[in-house]
């Protein structure tokens with residue numbers, strides 16, 4: 001049978017000091033004086049003397065039979081929070097542990113649980129005290145709780161999940177949070193690790209990257225949705241603001257065709273210099289015009305019941321860490337930016353300088369080919385009927401009507417580039433975000449941000465902005481228009497930006513773009529879980 005070794009001495013550390021008096025050899029003296037060695041001997045003595053158990057006061061003899069089992073919990077706290085919240089039962093006045101924060105001091109002790117009734121703190125009864133007074137008693141140093149442990153602990157729902165926040169949240173501005181100091185502040189686009197969903201209202205989460213083991217409180221999906229809805233209804237009705245808000249979270253990829261018949265017919269601008277796929281003026285104009293002409297919804301109710309409501313449905317987007325398998329098709333790189341910031345200039349340079357790696361998708365049109373145009377190089381030329389059938393079958397990432405002809409980019413034409421082993425680079429309007437964030441295209445969205453007004457003034461004096469088919473114009477209002485458009489885009493869509501490039505110096509921006517676009521193909525990235533899950537369902541770790 002296994003027997004525990006019995007100690008020969010119970011005061012080895014004392015013995016080591018006696019030993020010192022008789023030995024004079026230097027290595028032995030150093031060994032006996034070393035901190036580690038003394039600590040080992042002291043630990044040995046504690047075990048040998050069996051003085052490792054806390055000395056509890058003797059039980060009083062007149063203990064009633066129905067005395068509840070209590071637990072003494074001793075926590076040593078310095079500056080870190082206790083990691084627990086308390087609440088008072090309004091009927092009985094009893095104080096309970098309301099929740100224990102994942103990874104906090106109380107949680108790591110393993111001795112305090114949600115539902116434990118607190119009877120005493122540091123020897124003083126909490127009877128009749130307000131929760132704030134109890135908290136004050138736990139401010140620092142060694143805190144001794146006497147608690148009646150909860151008999152049936154709640155089943156903890158601790159499945160780990162990562163989400164991307166689609167909205168901003170500041171606990172200090174939320175009067176409903178149980179403890180603002182325990183809240184996590186986050187902004188749209190932040191990645192949160194949800195570590196506990198036991199409470200249907202207040203989840204526990206860590207904002208990534210996080211160096212702390214301790215989580216904090218964030219509103220659950222349901223609660224955040226409710227808060228957004230309340231905020232929504234409390235705003236005065238502004239049709240345009242409502243449209244912008246609606247597109248803040250989810251945007252419908254399908255935009256009704258617009259007719260721009262008022263624009264005069266244009267000269268064949270590209271007759272001498274054929275542009276690479278996707279740079280056609282008509283396509284760009286068509287896209288820009290549609291975006292700026294999107295009508296506000298006919299009525300508020302209709303809006304709330306359709307696109308806005310679906311936007312409200314997802315204040316968090318579940319994400320997973322994804323690294324592309326080299327055998328999988330490459331990812332689409334979608335560039336987004338305010339008109340005039342330089343999206344097309346950068347895209348053109350990227351493709352022109354690395355044609356073996358990057359390519360644009362060939363757009364589709366219902367317009368007849370011109371003399372200098374070649375099918376499948378300049379456009380996929382299709383009849384109006386075929387184009388309309390493609391619209392009906394949801395084939396387009398984006399499309400619109402310009403001067404009586406349809407123009408668009410189909411998912412198929414993007415896929416063609418990707419499966420041929422090239423990175424497809426596309427410039428998109430926010431309305432196409434939803435259509436490119438799909439399991440097939442897995443768009444990596446790069447936002448092109450304007451530099452400071454001062455830098456713009458310095459570098460864009462000869463820059464021209466595309467206005468209509470045959471004309472460009474210099475920037476107006478000292479770049480105010482560009483800055484305002486960029487701010488709006490960031491306000492509503494920054495949660496979808498995987499990367500941001502500030503377009504200061506062209507060549508430097510191009511290098512940054514190249515590096516981000518290639519990194520997106522090989523390095524792990526946070527992507528919507530829905531892109532990956534269908535294939536991974538059977539292999540998900542439990």
Ligand SMILES: Nc1ncnc2c1ncn2[C@@H]1O[C@H](COP(=O)(O)OP(=O)(O)OP(=O)(O)O)[C@@H](O)[C@H]1O
Nearest residue numbers: 339340341342343344345459463464466504505506
């Ligand atoms: N970093 C830069 N430095 C100097 N000029 C720039 C820079 N980036 C872009 N430009 C110039 O700014 C003008 C607008 O650029 P570009 O056409 O690419 O804008 P855009 O974002 O595609 O907008 P739109 O589609 O409305 O034309 C062009 O004349 C371009 O050469």
